[in-house]
Amino acid sequence: RLLSPSHESGSNGDDLTDLTAGKSIYMVSDGTGWTAEHSVNAALGQFDYCLVDRACPVNTHLFSGIDDVERLMEIVKQAAKEGALLVYTLADHSMAETARQACELWGVTSTDILGPITEAIASHLGVSPSGLPRWAPGRKNSLNEEYFRRIEAIEFTIKQDDGALPENLLKADIVLTGVSRTGKTPLSIYLSQKGYKVANVPIVMNVGLPRSLFEVDPEKVFALTINPVVLQTIRRARAKSLGFDDEIRSNYSEMDYVKEELEFASKIFLRNPIWPVIEVTGKAIEETAAVVLRLYHDRKNRCSMPRISKRY
Amino acid sequence: RLLSPSHESGSNGDDLTDLTAGKSIYMVSDGTGWTAEHSVNAALGQFDYCLVDRACPVNTHLFSGIDDVERLMEIVKQAAKEGALLVYTLADHSMAETARQACELWGVTSTDILGPITEAIASHLGVSPSGLPRWAPGRKNSLNEEYFRRIEAIEFTIKQDDGALPENLLKADIVLTGVSRTGKTPLSIYLSQKGYKVANVPIVMNVGLPRSLFEVDPEKVFALTINPVVLQTIRRARAKSLGFDDEIRSNYSEMDYVKEELEFASKIFLRNPIWPVIEVTGKAIEETAAVVLRLYHDRKNRCSMPRISKRY
Ligand SMILES: Nc1ncnc2c1ncn2[C@@H]1O[C@H](COP(=O)(O)O)[C@@H](O)[C@H]1O
Ligand SMILES: Nc1ncnc2c1ncn2[C@@H]1O[C@H](COP(=O)(O)O)[C@@H](O)[C@H]1O
Ligand SMILES: [Mg+2]
Ligand SMILES: [Mg+2]
Numbered sequence: 001r002l003l004s005p006s007h008e009s010g011s012n013g014d015d016l017t018d019l020t021a022g023k024s025i026y027m028v029s030d031g032t033g034w035t036a037e038h039s040v041n042a043a044l045g046q047f048d049y050c051l052v053d054r055a056c057p058v059n060t061h062l063f064s065g066i067d068d069v070e071r072l073m074e075i076v077k078q079a080a081k082e083g084a085l086l087v088y089t090l091a092d093h094s095m096a097e098t099a100r101q102a103c104e105l106w107g108v109t110s111t112d113i114l115g116p117i118t119e120a121i122a123s124h125l126g127v128s129p130s131g132l133p134r135w136a137p138g139r140k141n142s143l144n145e146e147y148f149r150r151i152e153a154i155e156f157t158i159k160q161d162d163g164a165l166p167e168n169l170l171k172a173d174i175v176l177t178g179v180s181r182t183g184k185t186p187l188s189i190y191l192s193q194k195g196y197k198v199a200n201v202p203i204v205m206n207v208g209l210p211r212s213l214f215e216v217d218p219e220k221v222f223a224l225t226i227n228p229v230v231l232q233t234i235r236r237a238r239a240k241s242l243g244f245d246d247e248i249r250s251n252y253s254e255m256d257y258v259k260e261e262l263e264f265a266s267k268i269f270l271r272n273p274i275w276p277v278i279e280v281t282g283k284a285i286e287e288t289a290a291v292v293l294r295l296y297h298d299r300k301n302r303c304s305m306p307r308i309s310k311r312y
Numbered sequence: 313r314l315l316s317p318s319h320e321s322g323s324n325g326d327d328l329t330d331l332t333a334g335k336s337i338y339m340v341s342d343g344t345g346w347t348a349e350h351s352v353n354a355a356l357g358q359f360d361y362c363l364v365d366r367a368c369p370v371n372t373h374l375f376s377g378i379d380d381v382e383r384l385m386e387i388v389k390q391a392a393k394e395g396a397l398l399v400y401t402l403a404d405h406s407m408a409e410t411a412r413q414a415c416e417l418w419g420v421t422s423t424d425i426l427g428p429i430t431e432a433i434a435s436h437l438g439v440s441p442s443g444l445p446r447w448a449p450g451r452k453n454s455l456n457e458e459y460f461r462r463i464e465a466i467e468f469t470i471k472q473d474d475g476a477l478p479e480n481l482l483k484a485d486i487v488l489t490g491v492s493r494t495g496k497t498p499l500s501i502y503l504s505q506k507g508y509k510v511a512n513v514p515i516v517m518n519v520g521l522p523r524s525l526f527e528v529d530p531e532k533v534f535a536l537t538i539n540p541v542v543l544q545t546i547r548r549a550r551a552k553s554l555g556f557d558d559e560i561r562s563n564y565s566e567m568d569y570v571k572e573e574l575e576f577a578s579k580i581f582l583r584n585p586i587w588p589v590i591e592v593t594g595k596a597i598e599e600t601a602a603v604v605l606r607l608y609h610d611r612k613n614r615c616s617m618p619r620i621s622k623r624y
Contacts (some may be wrong), residue, residue: 010523022623022624023436023437025433025436031354032598032599032601032602033602033620034350034598034602035350035351035354038346038347038348038350038351039347039351039425039426039429040342040429040433042347042401042426042442043429043430043433044433044444044624045403045446046433046434046441046442046444047433047437047439047441047442048402048429048440048442049442050437051624055439056437056438056439057623057624058437058623058624059621059622059623059624060621060622060624061619061620061621062619062620062621062622063618063619064602064606064620065602065603065606074617075617078617085432085433085436087429089354089431091357091358105386107516109432109435109436111428111429111432113351113429114351114354114355116423116428117351117352117355117356117399117423117425118358120397120399120421120423121337121355121356121358121359121397122358122359123350123396123421124335124337124421125335125359125362125368125370126365126368127359127362127368129358129359129360130358130359130360131358132358133600134357135599143542143545143546143594148553149497149595150498150597151495151497153495154498154501155497155498156609158470158473158501159498159600161470169339169539179495183463185463185466185467185470186463186466186505189466189470189501189505190505192501192504193501193505213467225597237460241464241466258558260523268413279473284459285462286344286346287343287446287447290343290344290345290346290377291375291377294376294377300469305375305386305390306375307373307374307375308345308373308374308376309364309371309372309373309374310371310372310374311334311370311371312334312356312369312370312371312372
């Protein structure tokens with residue numbers, strides 16, 4: 001097996017010290033590659049148990065913007081050398097077919113991620129796929145209403161962060177509240193990228209909440225809670241990274257204080273029973289986001305099965 | 313065909329006025345549903361040409377957290393009634409098999425999004441998938457290093473927004489620069505969610521840039537540029553949504569000013585030839601992000617084929 005001498009790993013670019021230790025997955029797209037990456041990540045979740053302890057380490061390699069046969073062939077050959085699995089999303093039918101055949105020829109196992117779902121949709125709609133990749137000249141411009149709405153939601157949400165402008169809670173689609181380090185900020189940002197204007201209001205022991213929190217439609221408020229032991233762990237990591245001195249740290253991340261503050265928050269939540277209380281312990285940001293959005297849409301859509309619907 | 317009386321559309325919850333006009337796609341996941349949604353969105357890109365003019369309108373319906381057979385069966389039956397296509401990601405093998413068989417029984421076309429890629433990875437690694445969905449009790453906790461790094465990147469990036477703390481440019485992984493409305497903020501946020509600390513420095517005609525921009529490693533600076541006509545359109549929409557009065561608007565979005573400001577920026581870029589100049593015209597945020605990250609990783613990784621590598 002041939003490996004190129006130096007790669008980098010992780011999104012922050014650390015060097016891979018021992019690439020030969022892992023099996024490779026090549027992801028090839030004529031577009032951004034994010035679809036292939038997302039699918040591979042979800043599938044890798046099924047192997048968490050052995051990725052974690054390094055019994056089966058995996059290296060993924062993302063090749064984006066691959067829209068000519070020459071580069072495609074180079075990648076397939078390199079995949080063959082490295083003994084990699086190759087997954088691809090190629091809109092142009094002949095490119096996808098070339099990938100499949102080249103992989104067969106070079107003995108590379110391959111999986112088409114876009115093809116099957118595109119074919120299913122094509123026969124469902126009774127029309128043919130365009131075969132045009134993201135960056136093809138004939139493609140539709142992205143400056144539509146949706147684009148502007150998303151940008152506005154992101155900008156609104158950044159400005160609102162940490163209760164900065166409480167009078168604007170009224171303009172938000174979703175209002176998050178909870179004690180420090182329940183993940184309000186990253187959750188807000190995640191939701192804003194899906195087009196929701198989000199405001200968040202921190203709860204601090206013995207500090208009053210902005211009156212506007214009780215003036216907004218309570219159906220758009222979501223309360224976050226977390227296990228105290230986990231919260232302490234997160235706060236300790238936070239205090240360390242911020243370089244808090246010992247005294248502040250003890251107040252912020254000591255168990256008595258953490259528990260008292262969570263109880264303080266619980267009492268507020270009990271007095272506002274319409275706010276759903278969402279447990280964030282052990283959840284990734286996108287998981288909490290899914291829970292929030294399911295509840296949000298259910299409330300607007302009481303008569304049908306819980307779902308999030310969109311029109312295209 | 314039976315349709316439930318009222319749904320909502322779009323992430324901001326507008327009502328669908330005429331659902332019968334569209335074909336339905338049901339997306340079912342035992343997790344968040346984001347993987348199914350992402351794949352369906354990519355595939356729908358192949359039908360842009362007919363979605364746009366409403367020749368083949370589509371309604372998607374996302375059902376997340378479906379981990380019991382009863383709810384699964386309800387959804388399949390509803391899909392049959394609506395004549396929907398059903399795509400699913402179900403980690404538990406018997407749930408996936410149930411979905412497949414129930415769809416066959418009820419005459420619903422179905423596509424398994426997770427199965428094929430999971431099987432390919434399983435045989436590549438020589439180990440079996442756990443069959444445990446995201447929220448299964450036995451699952452690995454998400455509080456790992458990666459989690460903390462991402463949160464930190466998001467918080468760093470929000471604080472940095474719009475050149476707020478120029479002395480911190482040194483700490484950023486990536487620095488973006490360009491005139492107003494080239495999409496620096498949403499791009500920064502997108503990249504931060506992938507774990508990169510991003511700072512952005514706005515270019516305003518005849519306003520000096522912070523000295524630190526020229527002190528940071530020029531290899532981490534990315535310049536954004538855009539077609540003046542498109543920029544004017546975006547700025548007009550912006551001025552309207554901010555409620556600028558006519559005088560400010562003319563200065564900000566009039567063609568002479570727009571062109572002059574872009575030329576002012578171009579001159580700065582010419583004096584800093586190491587900065588790649590990225591054309592954002594007609595690109596979605598995630599598309600520009602893909603270009604930035606490809607260049608970013610290529611620079612760190614000169615000797616191998618352009619790729620973004622990660623270790624799991
Ligand atoms: N808006 C779109 N128009 C056309 N093709 C798209 C669109 N979005 C994604 N695709 C295709 O879907 C696949 C996955 O896209 P990506 O996530 O950018 O790698 C690629 O083959 C793209 O060319
Ligand atoms: N970290 C993970 N552990 C186990 N399964 C996962 C993980 N992430 C995603 N999945 C599975 O991958 C599919 C897609 O996930 P989602 O995008 O949350 O709908 C679902 O069947 C999930 O159960
Ligand atoms: Mg892709
Ligand atoms: Mg899914």
